[in-house]
Amino acid sequence: MERVGLYAGSFNPPTKGHLDIISRACNVCDRLIVGVGINMRKKAVIKPDERVQLLEKATAQFTNVTVATYEGLTVDYANNIGVNVLIRGLRNPTDFHMEFHMAVTNKTLSPNLETLFLMSTPNFAFVNSYLVREVAASGGDIDAFLPEEIIEDVKQIFAKRMELLKELF
Template sequence: MRVGVYPGSFDPVTLGHLDVILRSSKLVDQLVIGVLNNSAKKPLFSAEERVDMIKEATKDLTNVVVEAFDGLLVDFADLKGAHVIIRGLRAITDFEYELQIAQTNHKVNPKVDTLFLTTSVEYSYVSSSVVREIGMYGGDITSFVPQNVVERVHDKFRK
């Protein structure tokens, strides 16, 4: 079975993330969405909330599973039986950073390769940080995130 891991913070999940999830789910038998639980960062949503939002947004994709993880990505990929890590690229600046991470991951675990997917043009400017900033000021984020995420972002900033 071909297993791929698509890791990220997904704070929150965006339509750009979903674009990569949908497209990469067609390339593997099982796609594991790895939601990074990074204790060094202060996310807007807990790892559990992010997992729930992604599960809801991907409920129709039968070969997609969503789990939180911490630690090394290559260890998580190994644990899941994955031989490919999928990363989305929005711009050339993403590539430089992602290439370095991919090469490091391959050095740490040569059984795992990285597959880069360019984000579809209509989502190339979307990022979770932009969504959080617009949401913080009560702006319209409906064209950036799945419908199930819109109200959750606004609720976070109302509190």
């Protein structure tokens, strides 16, 4: 049976930590779908189509990865596209606590869907998209947190957003 994985998240923006999980998930999945979740309740700095483009660029070296957007419950999306394993990255015990509850809920809703937890590589354990957004909004250097392939693209996106904010105030 083909192992089809789904690594879902907001990826706002994609980080080296995300790419690390994607790279490792490629070794355990025949196909990996990176699902960019669209959640209207979250105020995303980077538009969904931009996040897809960034992820496609950052994952171009992986032949078994595709990137797509989706709305609604991740478990429903996974079932609709034939996924049999959800990939989740864990940076710390707090992540595990939240992810454990989500995995149990997903298993209840879809008994044939497995969840595979991948521990963060230690040098990426502190990296998250919120941190990158905060550093970028303060004019700090975000290069260390982003895949090399998308550094300039992300900087341009943040520069445009900051210009729009300045015009409003």
